[in-house]
Amino acid sequence: MENMQYYNGKEIAFLKIAGESPMSARWLNDSNAIFMKLAKKYGAAMFQLEHRYFGQSRPVTDTKTENLKYCTIAQAIEDLATFIRAKNKEKKFNKPRWVTFGGSYAGSLSAWLRSVHPELTVGAHSSSAPLELELDFYGYAMVVEKVLNDTSKECYNRVSKGFQTMQEMLLREEGRREINEKFKSILLVLLNSCRFIYFRYFRAYCSPVFSK
Structure with a gap:
């Protein structure tokens, strides 16, 4: 995706990295966004690249488990590098000055790309x-x-009790089914190993915080 409305021919290019969600045209069309304000100020061409698997960009046609090996940070970084090289060739940039933009995970990719390439x-x-x-x-x-405890001790106690109750329920098949029904989730029913559920999804949150 691209927007050349501010481009002044000086080969400055801004790349908005889409993270763990489909890319959105609004990032290249919202004049109030800092990305577009800077592009206007410096006369930059604006581009956006969607992350593989988070949207329509996929290296394969399905998301079977064996195909998730194509969804790694290293591959995402190389996707960005390949995109930049392709645009340099397409736009006939001789001495391009690219700046990448991203927030959260996409911000990590922005920094890592700068480090790797x-x-x-x-x-x-x-x-x-x-x-x-x-x-x-x-x-x-x-x-x-801390926020819950500082704001309302009663709220903190309720949340603490809720987590402890859920932790106990996850150790029983009937408890997992009950949680599944209440939260409309399919994950807990499909997993047969209570040890896997507890240690993979819950231990990191329950144990350190509410074990006092």
Whole structure:
């Protein structure tokens, strides 16, 4: 996706990276967005690239488990690099100055692309980007715990009790089915291993926060 309305011919190009959702035309058409304001200020060509599997961009026709091996961070970074090279050729850029933009996961990709392929960009805008990845990231739940506790002790106690109840229910098949019915989820019923459910989805949030 592209928008050349502000382009002044000086080979400045802005790339908006779509993250874990389909790309949206509004990012290239919202004149109030900082992305477009900067493009107007510097006369930049504007582009957007959709992340593979999050939308219509897929390297294969289906999302079978075996095909998810084509959905990695390294591959996403190379998609961005390939896109930039292709646009350089298509637009006949000789000395292009690319700046990438992204927020959250897309912000991480923006920074990582700059690190992996410094020859392709002159800058990267990385907003609220998690760069230090952690497998067992319970820190976010601890922040939520503090906010709840500081705001309302009663609210905190209710949420704490709710999590403890759900934790106990997940260890029983009938409990998982009940949670499935209440939350309209199909995941919990399909998983037969209570140990997998607990350790994969719940332990990181329940144990560190509500075990006091």
